Amino acid sequence: xxxxxMKNYIFAIIFISSLNLFSMEYDLDVITLPYDSLNIxxxxxxxxxxxxRSGNTIxxxxxxxxxxxxxxxxxxKVNQLYSKDPHTILLVGEKGMVYRTMDxxxxxxxxxxxxxYDINMIAAKDYTNYLAIAxxxxxxxxxxxxxxxxxxxxxxxxxxxxxxNAEDKYYFGGGSNFRDxxxxxxxxxEFTMDVASFNGNTFKGFRIGYTWGDYDRVxxxxxDSLRLYNLNDTLFASTVDYNDSYVTAGKGFEFxxxxxxxxxxxxxxxxxxxxxxxxxxxxxSRKGIVEIVTKSDLSRKxxxxxxxxxxxxFVNQINxxxxxxxxxxxxxxxxxxxxIYEPVSTIQVETNNLIKQxxxxxxxxxxxxxxxxxxxxxxKQNINRSSNNYLExxxxxxxxxxxxxxxxxxxxxxxx
Amino acid sequence: xKIIVTIVFLFxxxxxxxxxxxxxxxxxxxxxxxxxQFADYxxxxxxxxxxxxxxxxxxxxxxxxxxxxxxxxxDNGNVIQTYILKVDTENSIDKRVEGNWDFSRTSxxxxxxxxxxxxxxxxxxxxxxxxxxxxxxxxxxxxxQYFKPINSPKANYDFYNIDDKKFIIIYDLLTDQGPVNxxxxxxxxxxxxxxxxxxxxxxSGYLLGSEYSNFIVRSNDFIFSTTHDNFNRGPYxxxxxxxxxxxxxxxxxxxxxxNYYGNAGNLHNWFNVILNDSLSTIIVTDSIxxxxxxxxxxxKSYFLNAEDKVIAKYHFEDKNIxxxxxxQADGDKRVFAFHYPSYKILLxxxxxxxxxxxxxxxxxxxxxxxIGDASTLYKHKWQYDFNAALAEFEYKLIDDNKIxxxxxxxxxxxxxxxxxxxxASSQERNPNHQYASSGKYTVIxxxxxxxxxxxxxxxxxxxxxxxxxxFEFTLxxxxxxxxxxxxxxxxxxxxxYIWNFGDGTYSNEKNPIHTYNFPGKYYISLTAFDSDxxxxxxxxxxxxxxVE
Numbered sequence: 001x002x003x004x005x006m007k008n009y010i011f012a013i014i015f016i017s018s019l020n021l022f023s024m025e026y027d028l029d030v031i032t033l034p035y036d037s038l039n040i041x042x043x044x045x046x047x048x049x050x051x052x053r054s055g056n057t058i059x060x061x062x063x064x065x066x067x068x069x070x071x072x073x074x075x076x077k078v079n080q081l082y083s084k085d086p087h088t089i090l091l092v093g094e095k096g097m098v099y100r101t102m103d104x105x106x107x108x109x110x111x112x113x114x115x116x117y118d119i120n121m122i123a124a125k126d127y128t129n130y131l132a133i134a135x136x137x138x139x140x141x142x143x144x145x146x147x148x149x150x151x152x153x154x155x156x157x158x159x160x161x162x163x164x165n166a167e168d169k170y171y172f173g174g175g176s177n178f179r180d181x182x183x184x185x186x187x188x189x190e191f192t193m194d195v196a197s198f199n200g201n202t203f204k205g206f207r208i209g210y211t212w213g214d215y216d217r218v219x220x221x222x223x224d225s226l227r228l229y230n231l232n233d234t235l236f237a238s239t240v241d242y243n244d245s246y247v248t249a250g251k252g253f254e255f256x257x258x259x260x261x262x263x264x265x266x267x268x269x270x271x272x273x274x275x276x277x278x279x280x281x282x283x284x285s286r287k288g289i290v291e292i293v294t295k296s297d298l299s300r301k302x303x304x305x306x307x308x309x310x311x312x313x314f315v316n317q318i319n320x321x322x323x324x325x326x327x328x329x330x331x332x333x334x335x336x337x338x339x340i341y342e343p344v345s346t347i348q349v350e351t352n353n354l355i356k357q358x359x360x361x362x363x364x365x366x367x368x369x370x371x372x373x374x375x376x377x378x379x380k381q382n383i384n385r386s387s388n389n390y391l392e393x394x395x396x397x398x399x400x401x402x403x404x405x406x407x408x409x410x411x412x413x414x415x416x
Numbered sequence: 417x418k419i420i421v422t423i424v425f426l427f428x429x430x431x432x433x434x435x436x437x438x439x440x441x442x443x444x445x446x447x448x449x450x451x452x453q454f455a456d457y458x459x460x461x462x463x464x465x466x467x468x469x470x471x472x473x474x475x476x477x478x479x480x481x482x483x484x485x486x487x488x489x490x491d492n493g494n495v496i497q498t499y500i501l502k503v504d505t506e507n508s509i510d511k512r513v514e515g516n517w518d519f520s521r522t523s524x525x526x527x528x529x530x531x532x533x534x535x536x537x538x539x540x541x542x543x544x545x546x547x548x549x550x551x552x553x554x555x556x557x558x559x560x561q562y563f564k565p566i567n568s569p570k571a572n573y574d575f576y577n578i579d580d581k582k583f584i585i586i587y588d589l590l591t592d593q594g595p596v597n598x599x600x601x602x603x604x605x606x607x608x609x610x611x612x613x614x615x616x617x618x619x620s621g622y623l624l625g626s627e628y629s630n631f632i633v634r635s636n637d638f639i640f641s642t643t644h645d646n647f648n649r650g651p652y653x654x655x656x657x658x659x660x661x662x663x664x665x666x667x668x669x670x671x672x673x674x675n676y677y678g679n680a681g682n683l684h685n686w687f688n689v690i691l692n693d694s695l696s697t698i699i700v701t702d703s704i705x706x707x708x709x710x711x712x713x714x715x716k717s718y719f720l721n722a723e724d725k726v727i728a729k730y731h732f733e734d735k736n737i738x739x740x741x742x743x744q745a746d747g748d749k750r751v752f753a754f755h756y757p758s759y760k761i762l763l764x765x766x767x768x769x770x771x772x773x774x775x776x777x778x779x780x781x782x783x784x785x786x787i788g789d790a791s792t793l794y795k796h797k798w799q800y801d802f803n804a805a806l807a808e809f810e811y812k813l814i815d816d817n818k819i820x821x822x823x824x825x826x827x828x829x830x831x832x833x834x835x836x837x838x839x840a841s842s843q844e845r846n847p848n849h850q851y852a853s854s855g856k857y858t859v860i861x862x863x864x865x866x867x868x869x870x871x872x873x874x875x876x877x878x879x880x881x882x883x884x885x886x887f888e889f890t891l892x893x894x895x896x897x898x899x900x901x902x903x904x905x906x907x908x909x910x911x912x913y914i915w916n917f918g919d920g921t922y923s924n925e926k927n928p929i930h931t932y933n934f935p936g937k938y939y940i941s942l943t944a945f946d947s948d949x950x951x952x953x954x955x956x957x958x959x960x961x962x963v964e
Contacts, residue, residue, distance in 0.1 A: 103922040104922060
């Protein structure tokens, strides 16, 4: 069924940071599905094939969002469309439903769990090994393609709503847990967001946002909406506390000790996805804000960060199929495709990326003084730095001489 | 950066003195037991509090519960004597009274009592009473360094003797460890002969101070089972952020943590039985779990209704059977029995017999002594027969001519013997067998139960080839694109295929040719289907790389 597509605009903004640690150029294409008012909850992207889930229906495009068709309409309630890779695309939902597709939604293979509890989420270690969570206690584990589902009873006090494979384990959790008790006639209170790990044999646990003590100290916590992420095989987590989001790579952060732990706070928004490019973490929010912070700055509350408003307003999920191309599922039947331009090369200046080449343009940090630019036969070139710190080059080979912290350096630049 | 607080706990100023005290308050009185006879049981005039610890001494049993101890004759179940300890709380502040005395493992006449006073040092005294002579056999003072107890002296403690010379002391208290006050509990081993006090364990969390605290000593192999509300075990992985059961053994004066089971739900401590050297049973919220504390697995869970409570256990050790008396929310008593080596349920039945309750032990005449309705002492014969043996099995073809067998037999089955029909055999419960060639075979399963009863069944099975998925591919350059030619190596039993090229495209051809024209790294998978719709997936571990 071919209706229409709308790549209606290209949105390109250049931001130059005052700190000059980051700058990001990107295009933002909007892909509108030809169906009314879809809230697109999950998307799976493999090159130009897109699967999008809204409710119990899977929509499919094979031309990067130009044409769409309904690939699957489930009679059972669907809770998640998941993809580890193009060979591991899974659909889970009520009554133990686990479906798998090997042909991008054309055929759905039934791998359902015999227990008929509603499955909240699934995650895979690879195409043979996956784990699903149901309600507040049931863990289903499929160790290999040949093995049957194993059922584990891991009772928790919260609805299990987040699951990820990272660090060779499965991690899962959900909402927050509050309890009080008496000890030697004194009343104590405790707040946690419990996270469990499963390595294929045993379960372990740890606590996110643990707070313990008297009433005033503990009951002011309001955290919920725990989300777990895998960034370069490292577990990250985010949670929402009084409308603010916290992102952490530390397994044991405590709200009262933010300064001690790898913890990054986003005001009045909900984190929905994280990406890791080199030493930077890209934090995507529900309101369509992208915050970029270096990993090392997480522990300093993101003192050096950049913020970009994509003007999307509502983001459900992100999908990063290749390079710096990110698909963002949204409401109003829309998917956004964000393409971040990458520097062709980076010139390392005292370990900071203070000079970056974008094809025929060079961005140079304020701290770097340009002494001269020469062509391949040594003739000085009259190329000036623009107000936004860019230098434009024609095709050719150039030699750049620059000064940084009283040292003079030379670098060869090739512009194709 | 995480702050790690390291606390060094040292003790010094070891003192030994001879200062008789404490046991002057122990009273012993003779008890007269009368029995009323009924058809299936006898009911006594003795009422007993639930939740104590039973121990065997020669031809007697000691049921110790708090400050009270009952000496029971194993010939007839009569309570002979009652011991009552009057605790002096003047000198020992806020002590855990029910735990501060114990009997010698060899003599009911030898009673040990333990007294503690926690201030900014811990002072304790162990006294004994043998043949009415009171003597302090050990006294010790530990002072703290780098370690400050909070709201001291409110520590809780408990005391267990291992033999006539060694004791374990356990206590918990709050400590000041920086950001928060941390509860922790400590184990000490006291060797009165060598005059040594050594700390053998220190853990975070409450043990004795919590509602469900428990500490069980299995003296014959020094395995200790503990249960506690693990309020503050810390946020770091490797700690289990939950209530937990912990299993220790004591080897060469060192307490080794064998394993623990943690769960975010409440653990109910009072049903905590070590079944053998690797299995225990525990109750978590609404499940009875068989827990293997050697490898930390839960091989079996039995579910209860959330409002049900297990009120008693009958452990038939020689038959490896556990029977539980469950008090349901509607007031009925339910008898639930399982055979724990095979995890087979043997009995699940409503039974409101008044004698069903906490079992104290088996008398010499075969009667069981229980604390039944109205906390009254009963004796009765076990009414149920577990001597069932019914052989049954299932099987599944898992590879070419390879069969997986699954035992479905009923009863407390102790051994399995398989005859695979091709001359081979196995004693495993659920064996796999590889047949040399395809064909039909008669498989015989013979089982023997815990009572020696034997039963046999046979089935004809067929060994044959199975569906598989397999392929090869060759790569070639097609201008700027990469061309892949796939060769399907799946057996003829496969009738339909899905090739997934990892780039958003697929093919249903048997031997497709595919061209990649977008840069990236790709894997190829083949899903092969047989005529029944069964399928096998194979992903080749070889990257197709397309560069710009």
